[in-house]
Amino acid sequence: MKNLELMAKQLKAVSDPNRLKLLACLKKGEVCACDFVDVLNISQPAVSQQLKKLKEAEIIVERPAGTWKHYRLNEVQQPYIQTIIDHLDEISFIRCDC
Amino acid sequence: MKNLELMAKQLKAVSDPNRLKLLACLKKGEVCACDFVDVLNISQPAVSQQLKKLKEAEIIVERPAGTWKHYRLNEVQQPYIQTIIDHLDEISFIRCDC
DNA sequence: ATATTATATAAGCAAATAGTTATATATCAG
DNA sequence: CTGATATATAACTATTTGCTTATATAATAT
Numbered sequence: 001m002k003n004l005e006l007m008a009k010q011l012k013a014v015s016d017p018n019r020l021k022l023l024a025c026l027k028k029g030e031v032c033a034c035d036f037v038d039v040l041n042i043s044q045p046a047v048s049q050q051l052k053k054l055k056e057a058e059i060i061v062e063r064p065a066g067t068w069k070h071y072r073l074n075e076v077q078q079p080y081i082q083t084i085i086d087h088l089d090e091i092s093f094i095r096c097d098c
Numbered sequence: 099m100k101n102l103e104l105m106a107k108q109l110k111a112v113s114d115p116n117r118l119k120l121l122a123c124l125k126k127g128e129v130c131a132c133d134f135v136d137v138l139n140i141s142q143p144a145v146s147q148q149l150k151k152l153k154e155a156e157i158i159v160e161r162p163a164g165t166w167k168h169y170r171l172n173e174v175q176q177p178y179i180q181t182i183i184d185h186l187d188e189i190s191f192i193r194c195d196c
Numbered sequence: 197a198t199a200t201t202a203t204a205t206a207a208g209c210a211a212a213t214a215g216t217t218a219t220a221t222a223t224c225a226g
Numbered sequence: 227c228t229g230a231t232a233t234a235t236a237a238c239t240a241t242t243t244g245c246t247t248a249t250a251t252a253a254t255a256t
Contacts, residue, residue, distance in 0.1 A: 003187070004115050004118050004119065004122075004186075005115050007118060007182075007185070007186075008113055008114055008115045008118055011109055011112055011113035011182070012110075012113035012114075014109055014113075015106055015109035015110035015112075015113040016106055016110075016243090016244085017102050017103050017106045018244085020102050020105060020106055020109075021102065024102075032202095033202075033203070034201095034202065034203085042244085042245070042246095043245075043246065043247085044202080044203070044204095045203085045204075045205080045206095045245085045246080045247085045248095046244070046245055046246075047203095048203060048204055048205085049204090049205095049244075049245085050244085052204085064253095066202090066252095066253060066254070067200095067201060067202045067203080067252070067253045067254065068201095068202065068203085068253095069202080069203065078185075079181060079185060080178075080181045080182045080184075080185050083177060083178045083181040083182075084105075084109070084178045084181075086178075087105070087176075087177060087178050088102075088105075089101070098202090114213090114214085116214085130232095131232075131233070132231095132232065132233085140214090140215070140216095141215075141216065141217080142232080142233070142234095143215090143216080143217085143218095143233085143234075143235080143236095144214070144215055144216075145233095146233060146234055146235085147214075147215085147234090147235095148214085150234085164222095164223060164224070164232090165222070165223045165224065165231065165232045165233080166223095166231095166232065166233085167232080167233065196232090
């Protein structure tokens with residue numbers, strides 16, 4: 001994939017309010033997938049699909065933990081993605097007990 | 099419009115290879131709209147529509163000059179947009195005589 | 197093995213996107 | 227005014243997006 005198309009793909013991954021909220025939740029560290037359903041107020045499958053897009057763009061990484069999946073920001077980001085993350089306000093939310 | 103939705107709107111405006119190319123062409127300064135048709139290899143109306151999206155996101159500004167329209171990057175950009183522009187490689191192209 | 201729970205996938209749908217062609221508008225030259 | 231040229235708008239189309247509901251998969255507890 002050409003440089004410019006990779007860039008477009010990554011930017012597309014972050015150009016949605018719900019996916020930006022996911023990133024905002026992840027600023028403080030790892031989050032269990034189940035927590036996002038209440039934050040975004042969309043169905044569990046919808047959350048799963050949005051997380052998948054961010055994962056495919058290599059913006060977040062996944063860590064399976066038993067029945068759960070924990071997500072965190074990729075430690076290495078393209079600078080133009082990092083700047084976006086830096087300018088997001090953190091979102092606080094109620095965590096599940098997992 | 100909420101902060102996060104404005105951010106999503108602006109990121110959506112730059113999350114397309116053709117619109118990134120437009121921005122890359124504009125890095126060196128003002129460009130006549132007609133020049134973009136050859137760079138993108140799409141129709142004139144398509145160019146007009148893409149420029150409109152960037153303009154509506156306030157990423158570029160327009161300067162009418164007779165029959166022509168000249169475009170340039172907005173001098174004031176959100177930091178997360180500026181970083182994207184900074185990481186684009188300039189594109190050189192043949193300029194019309196206008 | 198069975199039931200429970202977390203997540204993923206599939207199928208379907210409405211809306212948005214990115215192009216096309218045809219036509220309209222606007223400026224300029226003669 | 228007439229014709230030429232630059233840009234914009236309209237109408238159309240195929241594809242993509244972002245959700246939904248229903249179902250499948252996977253891990254855990256009993």
